Amino acid sequence: MRRANLNSWLLAAPLTGVLVVFLVLPILLIVAVSFWSSNEFSFYPDFQFGNYEYLFGSSVAWKVFGLTFMMTAIVWALTLVIGFTIAFFLAFHVRTQKWQMVLFLLTTIPFWTSNIIRMISWIPLLGKNGLVNQTLIGAGIINEPIQWLLYSSFSVCLAFVHLYTLFMVVPIFNTMMRIDKSLIEAARDGGANGFQILTNVIIPLSKPGIMIGSIFVIALVMSDFVTTRFMSGSQLANVGRLISNDIGLLQYPSAAATAVVLLVTVLLMIGAMLRLVDIRKEL
Amino acid sequence: MSKIHYSRRNVLKGGVAAVAASTLPAPMIWAQNIKDVVLRQAGTGVSAFNEVAAKVKEDLGFTLEMTALDSDAVTQRAATQPDSYDIADIEYWICKKVWPTGNLQAMDISKIANYDKIAGTFRDGKLTPDSVIAQGTAPHTVGFVEGPGSTTFAAQDSGWMTLIPTIYNADTLGIRPDLISRPIDSWAELLNPEFKGKASILDISSIGIMDMAMVCEAMGEIQYADKGNMTRDEIDKTIGIFMEAKKNGQFRAFWKSFDESVNLMASGEVVIQSMWSPAITAVRAQGVPCVYQPLKEGYRSWGGGIGLSAGLSGLPLDAAYEYINWYLSGWVGGFLMRQGYYSAVPETSKLFMSEDEWGFWYEGKAAAGDIVSPSGTVIEKAGAVRDGGSFLDRMGKVACWNSVMDENQYMVRKWNEFIAA
Structure with missing residues (x-):
């Protein structure tokens, strides 16, 4: 018994070691630096709350956090609806497993190119003289190019949804494939219509997949800074950009404080979600 | 950190010299070592x-x-x-x-x-x-x-x-003459409502603040004691004017890197913006008209x-x-x-330029033949004159230099608010 105990400790040790060195220590360091002071070109150990005071006292920071939450909520809702629909189609409407796999791989093809390329390629499409505006003007639907297609919250949202929907599709598809088909037959035999099967059988059983996808999307959107910068033409800011601006200007302690606040908010959100669904039990 | 690496092979190749060097206590430098x-x-x-x-x-x-x-x-x-x-x-x-x-x-x-x-x-x-x-x-x-x-x-x-x-x-403002079709002669035009949604400014605080100051001064809104060393009050006012303009949708985008400014201008998203000289050349090389407009208030250098x-x-x-x-x-x-x-x-x-190149780029004379960029594309046809004229004309009209102010940290915070607002 004791020996077995020791063995399991030893087996867990390498992973624990890696996590402590590469995850826990860096995070502790960020927390520590967030209390440091800085001047224009250097930062030095200190223990003061100035960075947090500035962050919580700045109306701009509040606005930016607000915008980040709003963007996250919108993107989460859209990717969920789109991702769920695609996964549902693949799992229940495509009959043969071969075609299921072919179509599933098809949805991943855009992800073979880099994130940035997929994002930037929207720009020639959405610009004032882009394909969309030219087509609409050519068809006589509009006279003036639509401005809000690019460098707006619309374009940021569009790029996010395009970039991250797959992170919803994969886990939801995975859990749906494991739903026992006899449950659906039983529901039908019991007189349930298609909609009732969806809400009473499929959605409850897909919850773990939905949760995993949601965690991916929320974490990715909350921590993004590149997409927001490029798709808004630098005009919108999210928390990630606050951090990257600070780093660019050598204000590491202030960046660390913002990062700590962001980390805590994301952890709280994910913690709340995990309370709703016990992923481990359901997997 | 040493940048010179002695591999065993090199030392052997060095032959006699290497042997001599290893027996001598003083460090020796060989001319051929500079290659390494x-x-x-x-x-x-x-x-x-x-x-x-x-x-x-x-x-x-x-x-x-x-x-x-x-x-x-x-x-x-x-x-x-x-x-x-x-x-x-x-x-x-x-x-x-x-x-x-x-x-x-x-x-x-x-x-x-x-x-x-x-x-x-x-x-x-x-x-x-x-x-x-x-x-x-x-x-x-x-x-x-x-x-x-x-x-x-x-x-x-x-x-x-x-x-x-x-x-x-x-440096000065770059414009698209084909899309503006009237003379531009002042920094104040950057915030002219006529160009709503078609203007841009660069998102590098130390440089951007100077462009802003040139604009605010040209508009007659602010008289600076020293643009290169603003007071907190002057910084607040300057950023305030631009925040207002941003809120009103004056700007299409902000740019941070050279290529972004080229794309904004060449695609017609923007018709007037802060710009750097080679970006103008790059836009023109795509066959799109673009002018590095000399302005009466002078240049930001x-x-x-x-x-x-x-x-x-x-x-x-x-x-x-x-x-x-x-x-x-x-x-x-x-x-x-x-x-x-x-x-x-x-x-x-x-000594390394042709007479025509020297005349065009430095003396502000009309080009006698085609002017070619270092990569080989023709950027100016014969007869063209450089925007702003000769070296003395351009560098002689410098109104301010890119700066770091005493209140730099305050300015940077305000700048971040301007970008994030």
Whole structure:
């Protein structure tokens, strides 16, 4: 018994070691630096709350956090609806497993190119003289190019949804494939219509997949800074950009404080979600 | 950190010399060793051209590795990672920020062959004897220190330079004449409601704030005591005016890197914006009309130079001096002038340019034949005249230099709010 105990400790040790060195220590360091002071070109150990005071006292920071939450909520809702629909189609409407796999791989093809390329390629499409505006003007639907297609919250949202929907599709598809088909037959035999099967059988059983996808999307959107910068033409800011601006200007302690606040908010959100669904039990 | 590597093979090849050296206690330097030297240069993209690195290898024998970063990233690297570069290719305002860290070493002007031919702007601040020195961080104010190890700037030529000037220019607004179709002659036009949703400004605080100041002054909204060193009140007012304009949708986008400004202009998203000279050339090379519009209030100017890392010593330091002397000897100057920049030693650059090129780029004369960019594309047809005219016309109308202010940290916070608002 004791020996077995020791063995399991030893087996867990390498992973624990890696996590402590590469995850826990860096995070502790960020927390520590967030209390440091800085001047224009250097930062030095200190223990003061100035960075947090500035962050919580700045109306701009509040606005930016607000915008980040709003963007996250919108993107989460859209990717969920789109991702769920695609996964549902693949799992229940495509009959043969071969075609299921072919179509599933098809949805991943855009992800073979880099994130940035997929994002930037929207720009020639959405610009004032882009394909969309030219087509609409050519068809006589509009006279003036639509401005809000690019460098707006619309374009940021569009790029996010395009970039991250797959992170919803994969886990939801995975859990749906494991739903026992006899449950659906039983529901039908019991007189349930298609909609009732969806809400009473499929959605409850897909919850773990939905949760995993949601965690991916929320974490990715909350921590993004590149997409927001490029798709808004630098005009919108999210928390990630606050951090990257600070780093660019050598204000590491202030960046660390913002990062700590962001980390805590994301952890709280994910913690709340995990309370709703016990992923481990359901997997 | 040593940049010279002695592999076993090299030592064997060295033969007698190697044996002699290993028995002698004093360090020996071999001329051929310079070929093994690798100098790592970190700098802003403006002067990081692969052609320069290739020419260094050809002319001097050693290897120059270049890293191009945006201005903020270069400042950050120069200030926090002194071991990551040997040569810092930075602007003078960056020098003002970085020099106090002690990461750069002062350079002995007696080792600089063409020192006497460097343009007056970098030595006593005067382009011609009767020039008025513009506001802001003028290069000569941060160009000298009292001596090696000194972290305070000297008021005049002290024999020890912080940066060896290499490149500079007079910046103004770029416009699309085909989409504006009326004359533009003032910085105030950037905020003209006529260009709502079609304007842009660069998102680099130290440079952007100066463009803003030129605009606010031209609009008659603010009279600055010194644009290059604003008070908190002046910063608040300046950023306030631009926040208002942003709220009203004046700007289509902000740009941070050179290529973004080219794309904004060439695609027609923007018709008037802050711009850099080679970006204008790049837009024109795509066949899109674009003018670097001279404005009645004058230019916002900037200068860059080469600084040496404090850690550089021995053979690599000698190589670095050789590189600097080569830099000022003309080939690079000619190369940069063809991009629309100015060389710090114009007279040596002339030797590497055709008479027509010199006339067009430097003297502001009409081109006799086609003007070709270093990459070989025709950028101006015969008869064209450079926007703004000659060197003296352009550099003589400098209203301010890119700056670092006493209230820099406050300004940066305000700038961040402007971008995030």
